[in-house]
Amino acid sequence: MAKVYKTAVVGCGRIASLLEEDPLREKPATHAGALAAHPATKIAAACDINAERLERFGRKWGVPSPYWYRDHREMLRRAQPEIVSIATWTDSHCEIVLEAAKTPSVKGIYCEKPIASSMSEADRMIAACKKRGIPLVIGHERRFDANFVRVKEIIEKGTLGKLKTIFAQALSLPVPALPRKKYVGGTLLHDGTHLMDLALYFGGPAKWVIGFNKRPYGKENIETTAGGIIKMENDVTVFVEGGGEREYFKFDLDLQFERGRILIGNSGIHAFAAGKSRHYTGFRELHPVPFPAPKTRVNSLVGGVAEVVRAIRTGKEPVSNGQDARDALALIMAVYESAGADGKKIRIGNGLG
Numbered sequence: 001m002a003k004v005y006k007t008a009v010v011g012c013g014r015i016a017s018l019l020e021e022d023p024l025r026e027k028p029a030t031h032a033g034a035l036a037a038h039p040a041t042k043i044a045a046a047c048d049i050n051a052e053r054l055e056r057f058g059r060k061w062g063v064p065s066p067y068w069y070r071d072h073r074e075m076l077r078r079a080q081p082e083i084v085s086i087a088t089w090t091d092s093h094c095e096i097v098l099e100a101a102k103t104p105s106v107k108g109i110y111c112e113k114p115i116a117s118s119m120s121e122a123d124r125m126i127a128a129c130k131k132r133g134i135p136l137v138i139g140h141e142r143r144f145d146a147n148f149v150r151v152k153e154i155i156e157k158g159t160l161g162k163l164k165t166i167f168a169q170a171l172s173l174p175v176p177a178l179p180r181k182k183y184v185g186g187t188l189l190h191d192g193t194h195l196m197d198l199a200l201y202f203g204g205p206a207k208w209v210i211g212f213n214k215r216p217y218g219k220e221n222i223e224t225t226a227g228g229i230i231k232m233e234n235d236v237t238v239f240v241e242g243g244g245e246r247e248y249f250k251f252d253l254d255l256q257f258e259r260g261r262i263l264i265g266n267s268g269i270h271a272f273a274a275g276k277s278r279h280y281t282g283f284r285e286l287h288p289v290p291f292p293a294p295k296t297r298v299n300s301l302v303g304g305v306a307e308v309v310r311a312i313r314t315g316k317e318p319v320s321n322g323q324d325a326r327d328a329l330a331l332i333m334a335v336y337e338s339a340g341a342d343g344k345k346i347r348i349g350n351g352l353g
């Protein structure tokens with residue numbers, strides 16, 4: 001019988017469990033749902049500083065009460081998990097990953113995005129996992145979505161010619177005044193980390209960044225909107241925006257090629273190819289074409305869990321690893337740095353931040 005990994009979940013909130021109750025979301029929609037769905041993982045322990053959330057989680061996912069913990073260190077020591085799934089607030093990711101990486105029983109870690117609150121935290125997380133040979137997968141789960149993987153194939157095959165420009169937006173409702181000291185950033189950090197990760201996945205590595213932001217609550221608070229221009233080493237240009245104070249949520253990327261265009265995100269997937277113009281003699285324009293959707297699709301959260309398992313079994317570097325997520329964080333930090341310096345161009349070295 002194939003090995004089943006004893007798994008512990010730290011943080012029992014929305015992405016760990018509660019979003020499973022949203023009837024509109026594709027299922028599984030959470031870490032626990034994905035861990036329960038994957039045949040190689042079993043949720044054996046849970047941890048949350050909030051007792052109510054912990055109990056709700058434990059009962060829902062069948063974790064026996066002796067394996068409910070309020071402190072992740074105690075959980076790691078006593079439950080001796082083999083996989084640790086971290087779904088706590090971003091400012092605690094580093095501390096929990098460092099503790100998990102030190103725990104002898106731990107073989108793999110799945111940690112939510114953004115990887116950390118600072119570049120130095122991200123570096124320490126990556127180094128600690130590397131030292132013990134533990135795969136660290138970060139929850140930029142679109143890298144496990146077959147439609148996004150198909151777009152990457154189209155880029156690599158050159159089906160629509162060279163990728164030239166990406167417009168990437170994560171728009172959201174107006175955000176309240178929250179201290180930067182704890183929250184670090186607004187929508188650009190928390191949702192825009194997916195955009196930065198995808199921009200790098202499709203077009204990276206990055207060469208330089210010019211950023212802007214809007215801080216109506218003052219410099220010590222998070223921004224309501226931030227964005228910028230990123231130039232990739234292969235000349236792809238990325239226009240990115242997070243926030244935007246809208247009355248709706250929008251997460252979309254618009255990829256423009258020499259001979260076509262793909263829109264992908266919450267507004268669906270739409271492909272276009274260049275052909276004879278219907279409006280101007282002698283011109284060419286874009287016409288809608290079917291997107292070559294993959295025949296089978298694995299749920300992207302299950303894909304993340306599968307990636308941790310695969311990396312443990314093969315010893316190969318996982319997709320969406322700590323370094324990938326660090327590179328995405330470097331771009332966000334470069335936007336903030338540039339915006340704080342009146343649009344100064346920030347150079348990014350060799351995709352390493």
Ligand SMILES: NC(=O)c1ccc[n+]([C@@H]2O[C@H](COP(=O)([O-])OP(=O)(O)OC[C@H]3O[C@@H](n4cnc5c(N)ncnc54)[C@H](O)[C@@H]3O)[C@@H](O)[C@H]2O)c1
Binds near residue numbers: 010050071089
């Ligand atoms: N991949 C995605 O699309 C996605 C979606 C939502 C959230 N997230 C990320 O997941 C993380 C959690 O977000 P959420 O929306 O689920 O938040 P949440 O507030 O709903 O849940 C976080 C839980 O962690 C607990 N917690 C905090 N610090 C802890 C600690 N040190 N030890 C144990 N428990 C602790 C809190 O009590 C809370 O129950 C964030 O990093 C967020 O960016 C990712």
